[in-house]
Amino acid sequence: MLEEGRKSISVGDYIDLINDAMALIPSEEIVVVGEIVGCRISQGKWINFDLKDEEREAKVSCFATTFKVKTPLEDGMRVQVVGYPKVYERFGKFSMNVEAVEPVGEGALAKAYMLLKAQLEKEGLFAVERKRLLPRFPQRIGLITSTEAAAYGDFIRILNNRWGGVEVVHTPVHVQGQHAVREIIAAFAAFDRLPKAERPDMLVLTRGGGSLEDLHAFNDEQVARAVFQSSIPVVVGVGHERDESLCDFVADVRASTPSNAAEVVVPDRREVWREISTSLTRMNDGLDHKLDRQNQKVESAMRSLRHFMETGMHEMRLVIDQFSHAFDRFRLSLVATRKHIDTLSRLLASYDIKNILERGFSVVRRSGKIVRDAKKLAPGNDITVQFGRGEIQAEVK
Amino acid sequence: MPAKKIPTFAKAFSELEELTQWFETQDVDLDEGLKKFERGLELAAVCKKKLSEVENKVEKLKDKFNDLQDE
Structure with missing residues (x-):
């Protein structure tokens, strides 16, 4: 008889037994590496895929929720998976309950990056309309970077070269490695929590260049969202020109390198001094121009006055001349008249006396x-x- | 960390820019122009003083951030 020396249990109890046995596997210490095949998401919540062995003919069904696994997954991606093995009693099917998935290798990382980028872009995290302007003359700058990195030194050096009197509030964080994401997110949160008067005018998140793996924190969805949600405008400057990160796209202003970030956040004092000098020159010119015009006005007024006077004098002289000619004529005629009158009167007198003398008087x-x-x-x-x-x-x- | 001081430079600079614009867009009244020019010189002096500042102060956001430093 089969049950001789054996214990009889139900199917359900048997599955429980298997699950209990599998619970003994130190799952926390194991990362299973494989390739994703047959990935599908149902109701936007449940993720199912098979994790395929890359060499042997072997695969494990995996089950995950979008709540736990945020990395967009796609068939063909090479991933490492942390999870717990389990047999589902209803279907009698073995699968892995996935806790975390991470792409491995440049190819997979690149793919994951492209997927996340597309998703964030669709959500509007990169929208140009939401990008904020930076004040031209910041007084306080929040700097999120690692103290040890060359990025920090470059940033401060260029900052000092260009501008002075700025208060740099530095929050040292790891820019790569397992703590980077958490620390960077916490740094943004810390700046956000500051009372308004203490808040920097802008935040600078920066690091030197690196491989896609090195830059993982800057391509992390949560970090990208932290940049997006920051109440303070954010400048992101990662690596050398050819590098790009998701944070770059979300940032209000993207700088190509840590040095470039410093160039973006403060003006060059020489340039500003030139501007001030130009301003003064322009004002001076404006004033000169005005003075010139005023002078011209005065001169033209003087000219017309002189002209008026000259023509007036000329006319007056003409009138006086005419008058004096007329007066001369008048005087001459007066003299002539007087003579005429004298002659006449003498004549008249002589005629008068002659009449009497003619009558015999003497x-x-x-x-x-x-x-x-x-x-x-x-x-x-x-x-x-x-x-x-x-x-x-x-x-x- | 103290509250930010009054942004004298930014203020002075933008006032200077406004003045310059005034000179270029308005029909300048000579008396007013002279006054504004004098003001411009004052502002330029304020800006110049600021430009001569070479030091940038770096401090660490410790108090509010030490929860991370301890980890």
Whole structure:
């Protein structure tokens, strides 16, 4: 008999037994590496895929939730999986309950990166419209980077070269390795928590270049979202020019390198000084221009005044000349008239006396004066006697 | 960390920019222009003083961030 020396149990109990036995496997210490095949997501929540061995003919069904696994997955991706083995009693099927999935190798990382990038772009995290402007003259800058990295030194050096008087608030974080993501997210949160008056004008997240694996923190979805949600404008400067990271795309301003980040956040004092000088020159020119115009106005006013005066004088002189000519003529005519009148009056007088003399009277004159009284004459006086016709000289006896 | 000081430089600089614009867009009244020019010189002096600052101060955000440093 089969049950001889054996224990009889139900199917359910048997599956429990298997699951209990598998619980003894130190799953926390194991990462299973394989390739994803037949990946599908149902109801936006449940993820099912097979993890295929890359060499042997072997595969494990995997089950995950989108709540735990945020990395977009795709067939052909090479991943490492952490999870717990389990037999589902309902279907009697063995599968792995996935806790975490991480792409491995450049190819898989690149694929994961492209997928996440597409997803974030669709969500609008890269939208140009939401990018904020940086103040031109920041007073306080929050710096999120590793103290040891060359990035830190480059940033501070270029900053000092260009501008002064800025307060740099540095939050040292790992920029790669297992703590990087958590620390960077916490740094953003710490800046966000600061009272408004203490908040930097901008945050700079920076690190030097590296492989896609090195940059994983800057391509992490949660970090990208932290950049997106930061209440303070964010400048991201990662690596050398050819490197790109998801954080670059989310950032308000993207810098190509840590040095470039410093160039982006502060102006060059020489440039600003030139601008100030130009401003003064322009103001001076404006004033000069105005003065010139005023001078021109005054000059033109003077010119027209002089012109007016000159033409006025000229006209006046003409009038005076005309007047004086006229006056001369008038005076001459006056003289002529007077002469004429004198002649006439003399003529008139002579006619008057002649009439009387014609009648037989005579006029006696002494020294040209008519003598009206005989007593005025004395013997020996010379007199002139005028008759109606002719006159004689006589002496009184 | 103290509250940020009044942004004298940014203020002075933007006022200077405004003044310059005024000179270029307005029909300059001579008296007013002279006043504004004097103001411009003052502002330029303030800016120049700021430009001569060479030091940048670096401090670590310790107090609010030490939970991370301890880990």
